[in-house]
Amino acid sequence: MADQPATIKALFRYPVKGLSPQPLQRTRLSPGLTVPADRLYAIENGPIGFDPAAPAYFPKQRFLMLMKNERLAALRTDYDEASHTLTIHWEDREAARGELRTAQGRAAVEAFFVRYCADELRGPPKVLHGEGHSFSDVAKKVVSIVNLASVAEVENAVGAPVDPLRFRANVFVSGWPAWREFALMGETLAIGEARLKVVKRIVRCAATNVDPQTGIRDLSIPQTLMQNFDHMDCGVYAEVTAGGEIAVGDAIRAGD
Numbered sequence: 352m353a354d355q356p357a358t359i360k361a362l363f364r365y366p367v368k369g370l371s372p373q374p375l376q377r378t379r380l381s382p383g384l385t386v387p388a389d390r391l392y393a394i395e396n397g398p399i400g401f402d403p404a405a406p407a408y409f410p411k412q413r414f415l416m417l418m419k420n421e422r423l424a425a426l427r428t429d430y431d432e433a434s435h436t437l438t439i440h441w442e443d444r445e446a447a448r449g450e451l452r453t454a455q456g457r458a459a460v461e462a463f464f465v466r467y468c469a470d471e472l473r474g475p476p477k478v479l480h481g482e483g484h485s486f487s488d489v490a491k492k493v494v495s496i497v498n499l500a501s502v503a504e505v506e507n508a509v510g511a512p513v514d515p516l517r518f519r520a521n522v523f524v525s526g527w528p529a530w531r532e533f534a535l536m537g538e539t540l541a542i543g544e545a546r547l548k549v550v551k552r553i554v555r556c557a558a559t560n561v562d563p564q565t566g567i568r569d570l571s572i573p574q575t576l577m578q579n580f581d582h583m584d585c586g587v588y589a590e591v592t593a594g595g596e597i598a599v600g601d602a603i604r605a606g607d
Contacts, residue, residue, distance in 0.1 A: 357526035357603040359542065360499060362386075365519060366430035367437060367478075368393040368486040369416040369423050371563075372516060373430055377598035380545045380591045385485045385492045386521045388432055392451055393486035394464060396420075397473030406481025408490040414479075415464065417519075417558035420471050425566035439463055451478055493588035494547060495520045496540075500529040501585055508579040509570055516563040517572065518555070520586055524603060530580075532587045541604040544595030553586040 363372040364386045378386055394415040395401065401409065417423055427440040437460055439447040447463035449456030457478040464476040485492055497520035506513040515523055524532075535549045559572035573583045 357524050357605075359522055359597060359599050359601045359603065360525040361515075361523040362597070362599055363516075363519075363521055363523075364389040366391050366432075367428065368411070368414055369420065370426060370428045370439075371424075372519065375599075377596055379594065379596045380494070380547070381594045382591050383492060384591060385487065386494055388430070389521060390486040391480065392437075393479045394461075395474075395477040395479050396468075396471070397475075398477075401479050401481070403479070403481045406484035409486075411488050414486065415468060415471075415476060417561050418556050420468060421561040421568050422468065422471075422566050424561050424563050426467075441467070451480065489551070489588060491550070491588075491590065493550065493590055494522060495553060495586055495588055496522045496524060496532065496547075496549075497553075497586040498527045498529065498532045499523055499525050500527055501532065504529040504580075505572065505575065505585060508575050509572075511570065513570070513572070514563055517559045517561070517570075518553075518585055519558070522597075526603075533584070535587070535605055538605055539592065540589060542595070542597045542601050544593065545591065545597050546593035546595075547589035548592050549587050549589045551588040552582075552584040553588060555583050555585050559585075 362375040362378060364375060365372050366388050368390045396415050399409055399413045429438045434450060435452045436450045438445060447460055449459035451457055460478055461476050497518045499515060502513055502515045533552060538549055540547045555573050560568045560570050562569050576583045
């Protein structure tokens with residue numbers, strides 16, 4: 352099926368679930384996997400019985416995350432993939448740094464969240480990781496895609512600026528008309544040699560109400576979606592069926 356030309360406007364990954372995005376110029380997708388290092392770590396909010404030797408899906412409510420812990424958005428984080436080091440900046444200064452593959456490094460990060468989220472903790476915060484596991488909101492390994500024209504429609508409905516980063520997508524697309532992504536369900540997107548099959552609409556939660564720059568819960572995105580469009584969806588999940596490099600500026604073809 353022919354489609355209007357579209358391109359990748361921006362690429363992101365979220366190395367630690369609930370923390371700030373990391374922009375990418377390019378990345379390499381592999382079949383059946385997420386964007387590399389996306390949701391590679393999570394911060395447990397009270398013991399959940401996670402077994403790193405046999406990692407399994409847990410709902411997002413079991414971790415520190417924006418839907419409940421909006422103060423996370425006020426942090427600026429950087430993840431160095433080569434050393435697995437996470438650096439956390441708060442109020443324009445470095446507040447914590449730790450190599451997440453070492454007990455000492457995880458302890459340094461955990462100690463920060465003991466202080467920073469003290470009144471929101473159900474138990475000791477613990478940095479979790481499982482080889483090959485992604486702490487996504489869904490059990491399947493997927494890539495999240497958001498259409499910037501749909502975000503513009505939401506912005507018009509809200510009557511105020513809506514930062515697309517509220518939707519925490521991996522791939523932001525320009526060139527599609529609003530809501531075009533929903534008509535692509537079951538179809539394959541071609542980006543260079545990579546192929547991604549669109550499998551699910553993304554239902555939005557209260558995390559989108561939080562301004563990603565300030566950490567203030569200032570909008571009602573799911574309610575706005577329902578009142579104006581009769582659904583609470585924005586964006587789609589896609590499964591990688593063929594690997595390849597994708598980059599900002601790449602064309603996206605639907606129906607290949």
